[in-house]
Amino acid sequence: MLPYWTPVALSRDLAPLVVMPVVVDGAELALWRSASGRIAAWADRCPHRGMRLSHGFVRGEALSCIYHGWSYAQSGQCQRIPAHPDLEPPEAIRVPVHRAMESGGVIWVALAEPAALPPALAGLVPLRSVTLDAPFDPAAAGLAESGGAWRGTLAGVAVAVLVQPLPENRCVLHVLADGAATPAALVDASRGVETLRRQAEEALA
Ligand code: FES
Incomplete structure (x- = not known):
């Protein structure tokens, strides 16, 4: 566990x-x-x-x-x-x-006593969750690990990506974005999440 x-x-x-x-x-x-x-x-x-x-x-x-x-x-x-x-x-x-x-x-x-708290996500707001019918390679997506989350930018907006592994090589990405971004920029970042999903699934095809 x-x-x-x-x-x-x-x-x-x-x-x-x-x-x-x-x-x-x-x-x-x-x-x-x-x-x-x-x-x-x-x-x-x-x-x-x-x-x-x-x-x-x-x-x-x-x-x-x-x-x-x-x-x-x-x-x-x-x-x-x-x-x-x-x-x-x-x-x-x-x-x-x-x-x-x-x-x-x-x-x-x-599922077992955790050794540490979840990562700090100050300044970020929830953007969206998306399920991938593929594993996710954060480095291939241009993200870098920092403070317990994968961080980078999507459509110019700073994001943190949290990965929830699923059975059978699937996963869920829970994405948070810069809370100071404009609504229009958040829409673009949300489309960027969709692109991540598509690229991961196409890489598996
Ligand atoms: S009450 Fe749950 S299976 Fe009967």
Whole structure:
């Protein structure tokens, strides 16, 4: 298990009451945000019959499974079984919970105790996330590692690129850009991200 923070989404892409599937180090997780804004990253498997919890729904501060409606608190503990409303669910019915935090407008997950905090991303604003059906070679894209992120320019705008590896040689790029850039420049930088994706996929073809 990876002892460092992996970027899994831009914070703005996970609104309250939303749950989404993410992959970290090959582990399938359900990432969700409660009504009050708290995030959680859980094993994407209901302890009851194994349904994906990323298909579930968020009510208040709990995530419920879409299949039989078992409801789990932020701690992962099952708190309600609709078919047995008077039963207090045993403590053993619990979803494995992973470390999750938000920093720099990015959601990070760690499967093991991380040795360091996520990279500092001061002065940058979230630009976009894009999935590549190819691995990503930052050096070939003209980026250089600095402070835990790949940095460079896209369409003349300073950017930081965070790479989330996926199985089968795929990955997600979470891109942040200079917060002082004009809206028009950010649009151009966003197109630059699309170019990165296309070049990486064409290189694999
Ligand atoms: S499989 Fe999740 S409640 Fe039954």
